[in-house]
Amino acid sequence: xxxxxxxxxxxxxxxxxxxxxxxxxxxxxxxxxxxxxxxxxxxxxxxxxxxxxxxxxxxxxxxxxxxxxxxxxxxxxxxxxxxxxxxxxxxxxxxxxxxxxxxxxxxxxxxxxxxxxxxxxxxxxxxxxxxxxxxxxxxxxxxxxxxxxxxxxxxxxxxxxxxxxxxxxxxxxxxxxxxxxxxxxxxxxxxxxxxxxxxxxxxxxxxxxxxxxxxxxxxxxxxxxxxxxxxxxxxxxxxxxxxxxxxxxxxxxxxxxxxxxxxxxxxxxxxxxxxxxxxxxxxxxxxxxxxxxxxxxxxxxxxxxxxxxxxxxxxxxxxxxxxxxxxxxxxxxxxxxxxxxxxxxxxxxxxxxxxxxxxxxxxxxxxxxxxxxxxxxxxxxxxxxxxxxxxxxxxxxxxxxxxxxxxxxxxxxxxxxxxxxxxxxxxxxxxxxxxxxxxxxxxxxxxxxxxxxxxxxxxxxxxxxxxxxxxxxxxxxxxxxx
Amino acid sequence: xxxxxxxxxxxxxxxxxxxxxxxxxxxxxxxxxxxxxxxxxxxxxxxxxxxxxxxxxxxxxxxxxxxxxxxxxxxxxxxxxxxxxxxxxxxxxxxxxxxxxxxxxxxxxxxxxxxxxxxxxxxxxxxxxxxxxxxxxxxxxxxxxxxxxxxxxxxxxxxxxxxxxxxxxxxxxxxxxxxxxxxxxxxxxxxxxxxxxxxxxxxxxxxxxxxxxxxxxxxxxxxxxxxxxxxxxxxxxxxxxxxxxxxxxxxxxxxxxxxxxxxxxxxxxxxxxxxxxxxxxxxxxxxxxxxxxxxxxxxxxxxxxxxxxxxxxxxxxxxxxxxxxxxxxxxxxxxxxxxxxxxxxxxxxxxxxxxxxxxxxxxxxxxxxxxxxxxxxxxxxxxxxxxxxxxxxxxxxxxxxxxxxxxxxxxxxxxxxxxxxxxxxxxxxxxxxxxxxxxxxxxxxxxx
Numbered sequence: 059x060x061x062x063x064x065x066x067x068x069x070x071x072x073x074x075x076x077x078x079x080x081x082x083x084x085x086x087x088x089x090x091x092x093x094x095x096x097x098x099x100x101x102x103x104x105x106x107x108x109x110x111x112x113x114x115x116x117x118x119x120x121x122x123x124x125x126x127x128x129x130x131x132x133x134x135x136x137x138x139x140x141x142x143x144x145x146x147x148x149x150x151x152x153x154x155x156x157x158x159x160x161x162x163x164x165x166x167x168x169x170x171x172x173x174x175x176x177x178x179x180x181x182x183x184x185x186x187x188x189x190x191x192x193x194x195x196x197x198x199x200x201x202x203x204x205x206x207x208x209x210x211x212x213x214x215x216x217x218x219x220x221x222x223x224x225x226x227x228x229x230x231x232x233x234x235x236x237x238x239x240x241x242x243x244x245x246x247x248x249x250x251x252x253x254x255x256x257x258x259x260x261x262x263x264x265x266x267x268x269x270x271x272x273x274x275x276x277x278x279x280x281x282x283x284x285x286x287x288x289x290x291x292x293x294x295x296x297x298x299x300x301x302x303x304x305x306x307x308x309x310x311x312x313x314x315x316x317x318x319x320x321x322x323x324x325x326x327x328x329x330x331x332x333x334x335x336x337x338x339x340x341x342x343x344x345x346x347x348x349x350x351x352x353x354x355x356x357x358x359x360x361x362x363x364x365x366x367x368x369x370x371x372x373x374x375x376x377x378x379x380x381x382x383x384x385x386x387x388x389x390x391x392x393x394x395x396x397x398x399x400x401x402x403x404x405x406x407x408x409x410x411x412x413x414x415x416x417x418x419x420x421x422x423x424x425x426x427x428x429x430x431x432x433x434x435x436x437x438x439x440x441x442x443x444x445x446x447x448x449x450x451x452x453x454x455x456x457x458x459x460x461x462x463x464x465x466x467x468x469x470x471x472x473x474x475x476x477x478x479x480x481x482x483x484x485x486x487x488x489x490x491x492x493x494x495x496x497x498x499x500x501x502x503x504x505x506x507x508x509x510x511x512x513x514x515x516x517x518x519x520x521x522x523x524x525x526x527x528x529x530x531x532x533x534x535x536x537x538x539x540x
Numbered sequence: 541x542x543x544x545x546x547x548x549x550x551x552x553x554x555x556x557x558x559x560x561x562x563x564x565x566x567x568x569x570x571x572x573x574x575x576x577x578x579x580x581x582x583x584x585x586x587x588x589x590x591x592x593x594x595x596x597x598x599x600x601x602x603x604x605x606x607x608x609x610x611x612x613x614x615x616x617x618x619x620x621x622x623x624x625x626x627x628x629x630x631x632x633x634x635x636x637x638x639x640x641x642x643x644x645x646x647x648x649x650x651x652x653x654x655x656x657x658x659x660x661x662x663x664x665x666x667x668x669x670x671x672x673x674x675x676x677x678x679x680x681x682x683x684x685x686x687x688x689x690x691x692x693x694x695x696x697x698x699x700x701x702x703x704x705x706x707x708x709x710x711x712x713x714x715x716x717x718x719x720x721x722x723x724x725x726x727x728x729x730x731x732x733x734x735x736x737x738x739x740x741x742x743x744x745x746x747x748x749x750x751x752x753x754x755x756x757x758x759x760x761x762x763x764x765x766x767x768x769x770x771x772x773x774x775x776x777x778x779x780x781x782x783x784x785x786x787x788x789x790x791x792x793x794x795x796x797x798x799x800x801x802x803x804x805x806x807x808x809x810x811x812x813x814x815x816x817x818x819x820x821x822x823x824x825x826x827x828x829x830x831x832x833x834x835x836x837x838x839x840x841x842x843x844x845x846x847x848x849x850x851x852x853x854x855x856x857x858x859x860x861x862x863x864x865x866x867x868x869x870x871x872x873x874x875x876x877x878x879x880x881x882x883x884x885x886x887x888x889x890x891x892x893x894x895x896x897x898x899x900x901x902x903x904x905x906x907x908x909x910x911x912x913x914x915x916x917x918x919x920x921x922x923x924x925x926x927x928x929x930x931x932x933x934x935x936x937x938x939x940x941x942x943x944x945x946x947x948x949x950x951x952x953x954x955x956x957x958x959x960x961x962x963x964x965x966x967x968x969x970x971x972x973x974x975x976x977x978x979x980x981x982x983x984x985x986x987x988x
Contacts, residue, residue, distance in 0.1 A: 059647075062655050062882055072883040073622045075891055079972040082894075083901035086920055089760050092789050095890050096662045099882040106882055107624055110652070114633035117648035121632035127641075134546055135636050138590045143810070145601040151812030152612040153605075153946055158938040165603030166811045179583050191674040191813065194855070194867045198713075205716055232855035232865035236685075238716025241860045279572040309582040311573050326868075330546075332632075334872030335649040336639035336671070336832065338814030354712070370953075377712035381615055381677040381705050381801065382812025394597055400587025403545070409566045410547045416569055417557045433572055460645045468641075471856070488548035489557060520644040522845035530835035530849040534826060536668050537658040 059116070059521070062109050063538050066100040073103060116521050117335070118465045124491055128437045128468035128480025129227070129275060131305050131327035138398070139331060139391035146390050151382035155356070160368055167366040170383055171358050173393045174342070180404070181301070181321045182314020183344030187353045188384040193302060195379065196322030196341025197233035197269075199354065202376045203320055203345060204267045204296045205237055206352035210374065213294070217266035221295070223252035225276060225472045230269045230300060239266060246474050250430035251280040263293050267320075271300040272313070273435035275472040275480075277415060279306075287317030296320060296349075304328045305484070306412055306435035309405035319346045329392035340388035354379045410485035411436040414492060418483055421496045425503040429475050437482035441475050450506045452477040454513040457524065458505070461517045462498045545590070609974050610946040611903075613924050613965030614754070615676060615703050616812065617804040619782060619892075620969060622883040625806040629876045639832070639868060643847045649871065650846035653834040656878040660818050663784050663881070664798040665791020667823035671832040672816040672874035673866065676778065676801025679817030680706040680748065681713035682830045682864055683776045683797045686821075687746030688719060689828045689863065690774060695720040695744045699731045701753035702778060704954040710748075726955070729755035729916045729926055731764070742771045746797075750778040751787065754954070755916065756924030756963060758787060765794030781805055781818070781877075783922045785893030790820075797821045806880025807873050816870035816877060827853060830864030892968060896923035899975065900966040906979045907964070910986060924965040926951065931986055933962040939985045945978060 085091075101109070118125065125132040146166060154163040174186035190196035201220065208217040220234035221242045231241045242260050247253035251274055261268075268290045273279045280286070287297045299313040299321035305328045313321045325331050325340040333339070345353065355375045356368040399407065412435050419428065419438040426440040442452040456466030456479075468480040483492060505512050517523065549557075558564065570578075588596075610618055629635065633648060640646030640653075653671040660669035673679045680703075684696050696714070698707055700723050711721055724735045731749060740747065747768050752758050761777060768775040774796040779787075782804045790798035803815030821829060827850065835849030855862040884892060900923040907913055912930030929936060933950035940947040952959035966975065 059651065061651070061658075062878075063658060066886075069887075070885070072885045072888060073624075075884075075888060075895060076620070076968060078895055078898055080898050080902035080975075083898045086758070086786070086897075089762075090758055090788055090920065092665075092784065092787060092792060095886050096659075096665075096784060096789070098659060098662065098884070098886040098889060100885050100887070101882060103622075103624060103883065106879070107628065109882075110624075110628040110879060111631065113648040113652055114628070114631040115648065116646075116651070117633045117637045118642075118645040119633045120636035123645075125638070127638060130638055132636075132638060135632075136546060136590070138594055140630070141594060142597040145597055146604075147808035147810050149604055149811040150608070150610050150612055150618065150809045150946065151616055152614045152949060153608065153610070153941075154811075155614075155949075156612070156937050156941060156946060157934040157950060158941055159946075162605035162608065162941060163811070165600045168603060169600050176584060179581075182579075191678065191870075192866075192868050194865045195674060195678070198865055202712065202715065227867075228855040228857070228859045228862070229865050229867050231860035232858070232862045235860035235862075236713070236717075236865050238718075281572060281574060284574065284577060307573070309584075310570055310579060311577050312579050315579065316577050332635045332872075333638040333868075334635050334870075335637045335646075335652075335875065336871035337674075337868040338816075338870045338873055339868050340814075355708075376715065378677070378705060378708035379712055380709065380813070381675050381815075385813040386811035387808075387814050390597065394593050396584065397596060398545070398587055398590065398593040401582055401584040403587040404584060405582070406547055409569075410549055412569045413549075413554065413557055413561075413566050416561050420561050433569055435569075435572075456642060457644065460642060465645060466642055485547050489553040517644045521647050522644055522839040522843050523841055525643050525839050525845045525847050526837045527847050527849065530837035530847050533835070533837075534668075534823075534850070535836040536826070536833055536849070537654070537661045 059112065061538055062099045062101060065105060068100060070100040070102060072101060072106060123463055123465050124487060124495055125465040126467050126481045126483050127465060128482040129302060131482060131484055133330055133484040134486035135330055135332040139394050142394040143387040143390045146386060154368060160366060164366055167358055169393055170389060171360055171366050173389055176396050177323055177342055178344055180308055181323065181344045182312030183321060184347045185350050186342050186344040188342045188389055189354045189379050190341040190343055191380050191385050192337065192339040193322060193324040193341040194229040194233055196343045197229055198236055199379045200298055200320040200322055200343050201234050201237040201267060203349050203352045206376050207349050208266055216264060219265045221260055221265055221268045225274050225474050226269060226271060227300060227302060250276050250278040250432065254282050257286060258289060261289055261293050265293055265295040267296045267298050269298040269300060271303055273303045273306050276430050276439050277434040277437040278430060278432065279435055283316050302327060303436060306408055308408040310408055320349060325388055325392040330395040331388050331391040338385050338388055340385040352376050407485050414483040414485060414487060418481055418492055422499055425500050437480060439475050440479040442477035442479055445506045446477055448506050448510045450510050450513050452479050455502045457516040458502045458513045459498060461519045464495060464498060608944055608946050611948050611964050611966060611978060612946045614949045615705060615801055616809055618809060618967050618969050619804050621806050621808065624883050625876050625879045628879050629872060634875060635872055640848060643845065647845060650834050652875050652878060654836060654846050656874045657834060659878055659881045660820050663781060664820040665789030666798055666820040668826045669818065669820040670829050671834055672869040673819055673831055674870060675813065675815050675817045677706040677709040679799040679819050680778055681710045683799045683819060684710055684746060684748065686797060686828050686830060687774045687776060690825060691745040693743055693745035694718060696746055697722045697739055697744055698748040700724050700726040701731060701755060702748055702750040703754050706778060729757045729919050730759060740771055744771060744773045746774040746776050748776045752780060752783055752922045752924060755926040756921040757919035758922055760788060761793045761795065782893060782896060785889035802873060802877045805877035807876050814870055814873050816873035828863055831866045832869050895968040899968060899970060900925060903964065903966045903975045906975060910983045923967060924963060927962045927964060929960045929962055929986065932959050936985045940981055943981050945981055947978060947982060
């Protein structure tokens with residue numbers, strides 16, 4: 059398909075701008091002006107609309123295809139959420155920061171406060187900041203909060219390490235590194251979670267935090283999680299909860315009750331806001347009481363009379379992690395989702411997400427290796443090691459699925475499983491959809507044995523076949539030349 | 541069952557699925573969670589219908605003051621958004637997809653991001669762009685960390701005229717990294733060049749500036765670039781993308797890394813987000829860029845296509861040695877930015893920039909007719925300018941808010957001794973009538 063720039067014609071205009079109702083200002087001196095206009099597209103509105111509509115048709119999406127991308131919780135995004143967010147489009151964030159301005163923003167500030175309260179209850183925390191703009195941003199914020207906590211107790215220099223299991227998301231060690239910590243990685247035991255004995259060996263008083271995903275990236279709930287938390291606390295290390303997998307446990311267990319001190323939640327996963335082709339997400343962070351003094355500014359607080367205010371000058375706070383109050387539009391959607399589903403609805407979400415994953419696991423177990431064969435939570439991780447005997451890799455199975463109309467599961471993550479295929483169906487998929495997917499996965503396994511070439515050739519039905527990633531990395535053509 | 545509305549399971553489905561698993565109840569699936577850890581409370585209110593939910597949201601939106609006539613900026617700007625932006629970015633094939641890990645079934649998102657990267661490169665006059673960052677303030681911090689990596693140095697000099705929000709985020713990000721952050725006090729709303737001379741040496745990784753700056757002033761940083769490069773440091777400039785329809789681009793000035801907030805490009809104010817941050821740089825810096833990058837390649841048949849590239853920089857491969865912890869970008873907001881720029885077009889952006897400046901200059905000239913009101917004499921401005929009022933700006937702004945006008949951003953809380961300074965923003969959406977109303981109301985407030 060042509061690039062939009064290849065469809066440009068000099069002098070062609072898109073939309074018409076409002077006519078000026080003021081005099082033309084004297085020109086700026088030439089040394090402040092650009093020498094030529096930026097070569098943006100010059101295209102009619104209809105051609106623009108066709109271009110992007112046709113581009114959109116080259117995507118798989120939740121609304122067009124089953125999208126069981128493990129670790130990403132690609133559930134259905136209710137349409138009313140979009141309508142809800144649009145209500146808030148006109149409100150300027152600076153209004154709330156003007157003297158006396160909060161009074162004029164009680165709706166939006168109140169929504170953020172209420173969302174914080176709801177998320178605090180769901181996660182068992184005492185207060186939530188909505189400022190972090192994505193999950194990884196929440197992780198960094200959380201680790202900075204932990205750092206400020208240790209610093210306030212005179213332990214800034216002493217606390218040097220953050221412990222992560224080897225099954226963790228890559229963002230965990232990356233976020234801790236950006237917050238200035240060295241990383242200690244603990245291997246996974248045969249029971250599918252961080253090896254408790256090796257963890258005990260790794261722990262010492264210089265550890266600032268232990269970052270856990272629970273259920274973990276294998277989709278398993280760590281039976282020793284309370285013990286891990288108790289050991290961490292013995293060493294004055296705080297427990298960090300990566301909320302990527304919160305969809306499995308709403309109403310069933312609260313991270314705060316298990317001993318976690320800081321959590322982030324991914325609103326774009328658990329709380330049904332769309333993923334946008336890679337963002338915007340939103341990663342609110344919840345903390346226990348002892349960390350409240352360090353929460354980023356401006357902090358949204360309620361006065362005795364119920365009015366919402368902004369705390370802006372707390373010297374103990376870690377400062378600011380984003381421009382304003384976080385991705386408000388995403389939070390308006392998540393808030394709608396929570397109040398619409400309500401208590402029973404959220405519990406049902408977790409129950410059916412777990413039911414769907416276990417159903418898939420049981421049905422596919424005869425055809426694919428299951429390195430950790432036990433009751434899973436909201437996702438299950440298979441290995442294509444049996445298929446590898448025929449030369450077929452996880453990526454080949456993924457491409458085969460594309461031809462059948464399915465977005466592939468996550469492959470090659472977690473890294474501790476060879477040829478990993480991580481399937482997260484989510485609660486919004488019907489039994490009929492799962493059954494059809496199971497048939498195609500069985501087809502892939504059987505085709506592997508009788509005609510592996512068919513998998514190597516896939517996909518054949520897409521606008522492009524497999525792409526040369528080496529060429530892309532070598533040539534680094536990352537924008538249209540000319 | 542079916543309290544959630546969106547779970548399609550019938551009782552029969554659930555029975556059959558449980559039977560396939562070989563258990564009697566869904567509750568058995570939660571047996572791996574130790575009983576003593578199970579939640580004892582869950583105080584979320586009961587659910588409601590879609591209609592009731594939307595009504596509640598309407599009521600919440602209604603609690604904000606409606607129809608405020610706004611002359612405030614501070615990083616977010618009230619610009620027109622062509623209808624096509626909402627409709628095209630509202631295609632659910634775009635907004636319900638995720639990061640394009642499987643390129644063959646994600647060419648729509650990938651090509652759009654490639655076109656976005658092209659637009660950012662052309663706008664900034666630089667060679668390479670990533671597929672977006674979270675926002676302008678975090679982009680500033682990412683650019684600083686990128687400079688530290690590139691130079692191996694540990695000092696950042698930041699102009700005090702850079703947005704105070706960006707500077708605060710920068711300091712939060714760098715808090716634990718043993719980096720010296722030196723802030724230069726602004727001089728008459730501009731970069732304090734003598735102050736810079738005193739601190740600029742070969743220990744500095746980067747100098748961070750903003751154009752137009754938080755006071756609205758425009759500068760040419762071409763000479764500064766030469767000076768900064770002279771000590772082996774990088775020049776990072778934050779830019780307001782609409783102004784690039786008119787102003788000298790970072791590339792033309794010799795800037796190494798340009799960053800900014802993309803909100804003004806087709807993203808609604810939405811009480812502060814989501815928007816997107818952009819980052820563009822010279823080609824030699826590409827391996828130190830944070831975040832996703834889309835590259836062009838070919839498929840097995842030689843057909844052109846797009847993939848995520850240079851992923852060895854990223855956290856999912858490099859873990860703690862990655863160039864950034866960023867995982868997602870702000871894909872949909874960047875898509876909105878691309879559609880906006882393409883709908884406005886090459887000549888349109890220049891026209892839009894002129895319209896903004898014309899409106900602001902008109903407002904400035906009228907506001908200066910109010911007795912006692914003056915303006916920073918030294919500086920030329922784009923669509924935002926700083927006034928000196930004869931009174932404390934906080935009180936004046938608070939009084940005008942009661943009259944339905946957000947008159948500007950008082951600078952006292954951001955700059956010591958600037959209690960009488962007011963930064964006023966005028967975009968193309970403000971009419972002459974709006975501006976004249978501001979002038980009248982401000983005059984009344986100042987006389988009282």
